[in-house]
Structure formats: C-alpha cells, structure tokens
Amino acid sequence: TAGSRIGQHQYDGRLPDLSPSQNSRREAELRRGLTELRTLDAGGLDEAGQMGYRMMELFLRRELFIFSDLKPLENNPMRLTGYLNVSGYMRRDYAPLEDRLRSAAAAMRQALDFLDVLDHALSGSLSSHVVDMSVESYSGMARFYRVDLAEAAKGVTDQEIVAEFNLAREAAAAALDRFVESLKGRGKSGPEGFAIGPELYSGMLATGEGLEVSLSQIAAIGQANLEDNLARIKELAQSIAPGRPVAEIVEEIGRNHPQAQELIPETRDMLEDIRQSLVDFDVISVPSEDRCQVIETPTYMRYAFAAMDTAGALETKATESFYYVTPVEEEWG
Structure with a gap:
C-alpha cells in the first residue's frame, strides 16, 4: 500500500x-x-x-x-x-x-x-x-x-x-x-482517556523528532513560550482596541469566518494568497506552477478539519495533490 x-x-x-x-x-x-x-x-x-x-x-x-x-x-x-x-x-x-x-x-x-x-x-x-x-x-x-x-x-x-x-x-x-x-x-x-504516559511520549519525541530532551525541559520551554505569547497578545489587543479584554476581541475575530457553502472556494483563494505572499516576499522559491486541488475531506478522515494529500514522491504521471477541508456537518448545529 x-x-x-x-x-x-x-x-x-x-x-x-x-x-x-x-x-x-x-x-x-x-x-x-x-x-x-x-x-x-x-x-x-x-x-x-x-x-x-x-x-x-x-x-x-x-x-x-x-x-x-x-x-x-x-x-x-x-x-x-x-x-x-x-x-x-x-x-x-x-x-x-x-x-x-x-x-x-x-x-x-x-x-x-x-x-x-x-x-x-x-x-x-x-x-x-x-x-x-x-x-x-x-x-x-x-x-x-x-x-x-x-x-x-x-x-x-x-x-x-x-x-x-x-x-x-x-x-x-x-x-x-x-x-x-x-x-x-x-x-x-x-x-478512559488517551494518554500514553511519559515513557512512550518521550520515545515518540526521540524517534519521531530526534528530540532527546527531558519532558520537564520541554514543559518549561513551552510554558515560557506561552507566557511570552500571552504578553504579546495583550499588547496587540491594546493596539487594536484599547481597554477591551483580550477574550472579547478574540471572540469578535472568531465570528469572521466563511459561510458553510463558501468554505471550499474561500479556502482555495486563501491558499493562493499564501502562495503569492511567499513569492512576493521571497520567503522561499516556488519551483512549480502546480496547485493543489481543494476538495471536501473524505468521510473516513473527518476527524480532521483539514489535511494534505500530496502526490507520491516517485510518481511520474499523476502529480495531483489534494487539500482536504472538512465541511460543516448538520449535527454541529
């Protein structure tokens, strides 16, 4: 397979x-x-x-x-x-x-x-x-x-x-x-639960990411990063709307999203904007004019909101790649 x-x-x-x-x-x-x-x-x-x-x-x-x-x-x-x-x-x-x-x-x-x-x-x-x-x-x-x-x-x-x-x-x-x-x-x-425990988690990081660091060190790095980000978001919030709480501003931003029926085309446009920004700001070189096709996530993968299905590295003919976006389900309310 x-x-x-x-x-x-x-x-x-x-x-x-x-x-x-x-x-x-x-x-x-x-x-x-x-x-x-x-x-x-x-x-x-x-x-x-x-x-x-x-x-x-x-x-x-x-x-x-x-x-x-x-x-x-x-x-x-x-x-x-x-x-x-x-x-x-x-x-x-x-x-x-x-x-x-x-x-x-x-x-x-x-x-x-x-x-x-x-x-x-x-x-x-x-x-x-x-x-x-x-x-x-x-x-x-x-x-x-x-x-x-x-x-x-x-x-x-x-x-x-x-x-x-x-x-x-x-x-x-x-x-x-x-x-x-x-x-x-x-x-x-x-x-109940899904935690695999510290030993297996450490093994996952060591063999999957090459990260041979203790979990306590990783937690400390993460906590420091979290505190830095929280401080930055407070500063940004005050520059956007002085005096308003961060949570209120985040909630307002969260209401700015595509309508359900526009999710696929808006995602397609967003990906094109991202690609063009990479080119315009010379972040990385983009060697191909190929675009991934934005389609609904297959039913067996809808535990994910979005996923990338890239063409095989050794594929010579079918080079199509797909970006899956999970549609809004009726039962979500």
Whole structure:
C-alpha cells in the first residue's frame, strides 16, 4: 500500500500482511538494518551524508519503536485505517480507469482478511476515546466504499470490470460494518482517556523528532513560550482596541469566518494568497506552477478539519495533490 502511494504502481491492489509472522520478520529486518547502519563511520561523511545517515537512523528507530512499544496492532486501530484507502486509484490518473478499478477491487477484496487479522490482534479492551475515533474512521470508510465510490466506474463500458468493482466495494463495506461493531464492544470496558504516559511520549519525541530532551525541559520551554505569547497578545489587543479584554476581541475575530457553502472556494483563494505572499516576499522559491486541488475531506478522515494529500514522491504521471477541508456537518448545529 505504501509503495503504491509513493508512485510504485507494481504494488497496486495489495494490502499489507499484518500477521504475527510477517510482523516478526519486519521487526527483525529493522533491527538488522539499524545494526548495519551503525557499523558505518558517520563521522567520515560530508554534511549531506551525515544528514542522510541521521534521517535513516531515525526512520529505523521510529519503526522499531512503533512495533515494539506503541504496538498499534494491539491498541490503536486508527493508525491502520489508511491502508484501506483506495481513493488514490480513483483520483490520480496514472493509468486507464479500467486498470485502476481492477487494482482498487483487488485491494478491497483483501479487506475482509485484513480486518480479520486486525480484529484478532487487537486487545479485548481499548480506550473509549481511541474506539470513538476509530469507529468514526472505519464507519466513514464503509460509507466511502458504498456512497463515494458508487459513481467511480461511470463511463466504463466493460461490465465485467464494473460488476467486480461494485461487488468488491460492497463486500468490503460489509466487512467494515462488522469490524466497527467489534470495536464498539472493546470500548465499553476499556480505560478512559488517551494518554500514553511519559515513557512512550518521550520515545515518540526521540524517534519521531530526534528530540532527546527531558519532558520537564520541554514543559518549561513551552510554558515560557506561552507566557511570552500571552504578553504579546495583550499588547496587540491594546493596539487594536484599547481597554477591551483580550477574550472579547478574540471572540469578535472568531465570528469572521466563511459561510458553510463558501468554505471550499474561500479556502482555495486563501491558499493562493499564501502562495503569492511567499513569492512576493521571497520567503522561499516556488519551483512549480502546480496547485493543489481543494476538495471536501473524505468521510473516513473527518476527524480532521483539514489535511494534505500530496502526490507520491516517485510518481511520474499523476502529480495531483489534494487539500482536504472538512465541511460543516448538520449535527454541529
């Protein structure tokens, strides 16, 4: 799945194997890779080489940390929803639509086994917060298969391809429905909260950000930054409206937002303004005239208000990128 996303389409139509044996093999590969990397003399490399060495070391450490410590297969199904995402086959025109439909159908046919392995790997009780988010995401994926992909085969004349695609998406949606019900049961007896604790959080920062600093130091830096920002915002508030409380001014600014129906076009205009400012003020060079397409966030990702879906780094044909903006839902009031 990851290979397909970055533009290596020989991996199209394949979901990862989450079985215990495959995970053990992957963990062993990562440990071996880290050991081999550390036999190199990083001190003898030039600046770019040392940067590459550091990035590779952090990548391997991060992957090992996820496997050995975070263990998302046991306690965080949210991290695995993305593997079931077949939107790239539909949105990115890297091959004839018929071929992309076949690949998407092949991936969705594997959803049942994928979810079965995940269901068996997950702990019997999970944090209710993790479950709530996961249910929203996996339910959204089922809806995406049933509703959003309903018109994906429009214009395809080969009815065999269309029939296989529609059968695969409905079967996958049904498997997702069953998985969601299983998730709900796990949340009923699970712990409250979502905190992972100081040890795991420190590990996340060390392997994900290369930040080898104590949490107390990070908290102190954050507190100092907060106090500085609060002092600055008070100064700014007085320059805008002397005598008025900060909270009142912030509330007034917060009322200045797009109407629900204008959210997508206004976001598109805002991104263009930001891009032009970067050019006008020579902040960075902008090497391409390509623009990301601003569209509604897919249903399986609406736990986020906005997100970027960038074209794969090795993609040579379909270079479309998408900026997702979550629309205003009716139940928000």
